Amino acid sequence: MGATRLSGPDRPAGGGAPSRVTVAPPGPSLRAARLITELTAPAVLVTTLTVLIGWHGGRSGAHGLAWGLLATVFASGIPFAYIVGGVRRGRLTDHHVGVREQRRLPLLFGLTSTAGGWALLAALGAPRPLLALVAAGVVGLVVAVTVSHWWKMSIHTAVAAGAVVVLVLTFGPLLLTAAPLPVLAGWSRVRLRAHTVPQVLVGGTVGGLVAGAVYGALS
DSSP states (O other), rough: OOOOEOOGSSSSSSOOOOSSSSEEEOOOOHHHHHHHHHHHHHHHHHHHHHHHHHHSSSSSHHHHHHHHHHHIIIIIIIIHHHHHHHHHHSSSSTTOOOOOGGGGHHHHHHHHHHHHHHHHHHHOOOOOHHHHHHHHHHHHHHHHHHHTTTTTOHHHHHHHHHHHHHHHHHHHHHGGGTTTTHHHHHHHHHHHSSHHHHHHHHHHHHHHHIIIIIHHHOO
């Protein structure tokens, strides 16, 4: 990640190998990118957005919050637990699933969990906006599974852009102030060399379109 440098007494005098090298610490931009990547991770944004939409759509704050928390279990909790388990067993490289070839099973598992959660929420009579949000997540995961078979589209920016669209549709134009969210998420992914610029741009475009079409139509 960072460059290596030789410190004073460890610098070879006659061209021999150094006895020790010191790895330079990451710079501020790299540390910021790591932090932003964690804060804008799909599990974080999906959890926050689901609870918020559930709270907003319920008959009361407590009623809506309960619905939002139940939806979160299926939309982010169970899928993220699957990924963490995969990392611990060595089947996945990291909790962001940075290797494209490893993404298919976690995405399919997330799709199954989210779709099952939607069916349960619908059967129990969950608020319409929450059902619309979870439905948008199901469609988004179908697209992600399909695209990831050939290409590593950024799910970070897809979820971030979709979240902005949902917030604007739910709370009005004032929430356009959240528009920098997918930009920051995309920058962090490119800075960490986890994605290319086209991958974050396509991810953001797809996420925004899916959220606008599905959530906009069903909510």
